[in-house]
Amino acid sequence: MRHGKYPFIIGFLAVPVALYVTFVVAAYIQTFQLAFTNWSGLGAIEYIGFDNFVKLWNDDLFWRSVGHNLYLLILLPIITIAIALVFAFLLNVGGGRNRGVWGSTGYRVIFFFPQLMALAIVAVIFGRVFSTDESGMLNGLFPDSWSPWLFLADERWALTCILAVAVWQAVGFYVVLFSAGMGSIEQDIYEAAELDGANRITLFFRITIPLLWNTLQVAWVYLGIAAFDCFALINIMSVDRGGPDGATSVLAMLIYRNAFEYSQAGYASALGVALFFLTLTFAALTLRVTRRDAV
Numbered sequence: 001m002r003h004g005k006y007p008f009i010i011g012f013l014a015v016p017v018a019l020y021v022t023f024v025v026a027a028y029i030q031t032f033q034l035a036f037t038n039w040s041g042l043g044a045i046e047y048i049g050f051d052n053f054v055k056l057w058n059d060d061l062f063w064r065s066v067g068h069n070l071y072l073l074i075l076l077p078i079i080t081i082a083i084a085l086v087f088a089f090l091l092n093v094g095g096g097r098n099r100g101v102w103g104s105t106g107y108r109v110i111f112f113f114p115q116l117m118a119l120a121i122v123a124v125i126f127g128r129v130f131s132t133d134e135s136g137m138l139n140g141l142f143p144d145s146w147s148p149w150l151f152l153a154d155e156r157w158a159l160t161c162i163l164a165v166a167v168w169q170a171v172g173f174y175v176v177l178f179s180a181g182m183g184s185i186e187q188d189i190y191e192a193a194e195l196d197g198a199n200r201i202t203l204f205f206r207i208t209i210p211l212l213w214n215t216l217q218v219a220w221v222y223l224g225i226a227a228f229d230c231f232a233l234i235n236i237m238s239v240d241r242g243g244p245d246g247a248t249s250v251l252a253m254l255i256y257r258n259a260f261e262y263s264q265a266g267y268a269s270a271l272g273v274a275l276f277f278l279t280l281t282f283a284a285l286t287l288r289v290t291r292r293d294a295v
Contacts, residue, residue, distance in 0.1 A: 028276070034269035041265040052270035062271070065242075065249045066278075068159055069228055072166070072250070073282065077223035079167050081216065084174035087111065089204055091175070092182040093190065108179060111172035119169065123236035126165045127152070130237070153239050155247040162233050162248060170226065174219055181215040182208060217290045221283050228279050231256065251275045 035052055039045045056062050091107055114122065129137045130151040139148040152158045185208070193207055209216070231252035235241055241257060242249035251271060259268035 031269045031272050031276075034266055035273045037266040037269075038264075039266045040263040041259065042263075048266070052267050053274075055267060056270050056274060061246055061249060062251075062254065062274075064246055065251050065254050068248065068250050069278070071159060072163060072227035072230060073224055075163055076166055076170070076227045077220050079163075080170050080174060080223055081219055083167070083171050084178055084219075085204075085209070085212075085216075087171075087175045088178035088182055089208060092179055093200070093203065093208070108176055111175040113172065114169045115173045117169075119232040120236060122165065122169050123233045126161075126168075127237045130161050152237060152248075153244055155244050158238060158244065158247045162230065162237055165233055165237070166226070166230060170223065174223075177215060177219065178212060181212045185211050213290075217287065220290065221286050224282050224286060225279055228252070228275060228282070251278075 034045075036047055036049060037045045038048045038051070087107075128135070131137075131139065132148055132150050132153045134140055134144075134148060136148070136151070138151070142148070150157070151161050189207060189211075190203060193203055198206065228250075229252050230250055234248050234250055234253050235256070238248040238253075242253045252275070255268045255271045255275065258264045258271065
């Protein structure tokens with residue numbers, strides 16, 4: 001049996017590894033290759049060295065998009081994790097005797113419901129919620145004498161509106177994730193802390209968060225990677241796909257427009273390489289900075 005262990009393992013791994021190499025690793029290699037060309041998506045490929053990266057460095061819209069990604073990178077994880085932690089704590093410890101509130105299972109289903117909806121559907125729905133005319137849900141709440149708010153057509157608030165939708169869509173998943181983590185914490189720990197005089201705030205910051213640290217770390221990385229994307233929401237909700245005047249442009253949107261609208265596949269690949277290294281750097285730094293001993 002021992003002599004047949006490795007062929008058995010290789011037999012299971014061969015197909016998934018081959019698929020991963022073909023559709024993921026090969027795609028990355030091809031993207032890095034195309035980043036050094038001026039390929040339009042059709043026709044011959046001509047290598048131009050680092051010209052695409054020089055153009056990228058001097059592209060003001062690229063730096064604006066990076067700034068928008070950083071804005072989402074900071075606020076999306078902080079807001080989502082904070083809201084999800086509070087709701088999960090209330091569902092699991094908010095009831096009497098450190099038990100969850102009545103009907104907590106039903107609340108988890110309700111919170112998780114946005115995850116069952118495709119992002120495109122969410123974007124279409126909230127596109128109508130934030131509509132700039134009186135047919136929009138929010139503008140429809142104002143008196144007729146008030147001028148409609150521009151929301152997504154206002155450079156100052158467009159990205160914030162999209163951030164709010166991203167938080168609404170993501171928070172339910174992390175409520176369920178944190179609830180599962182809190183459910184694995186022994187009730188004896190909470191009871192012992194209460195006997196020592198700990199209140200709910202102390203239980204939250206001194207017991208729950210330290211014991212959920214690994215889960216919080218993973219959630220932060222996932223949300224950070226999501227902040228580097230946000231393509232579907234911005235593509236559908238924003239004015240002119242990244243507008244108004246580039247106010248909601250992000251790197252993923254910039255890659256899409258250069259590849260499929262401007263026929264600059266080489267430059268889009270260079271943008272993809274930049275996004276790849278930014279995402280990789282963020283994940284590595286986050287795991288490094290938030291690393292701590294297990295409690």
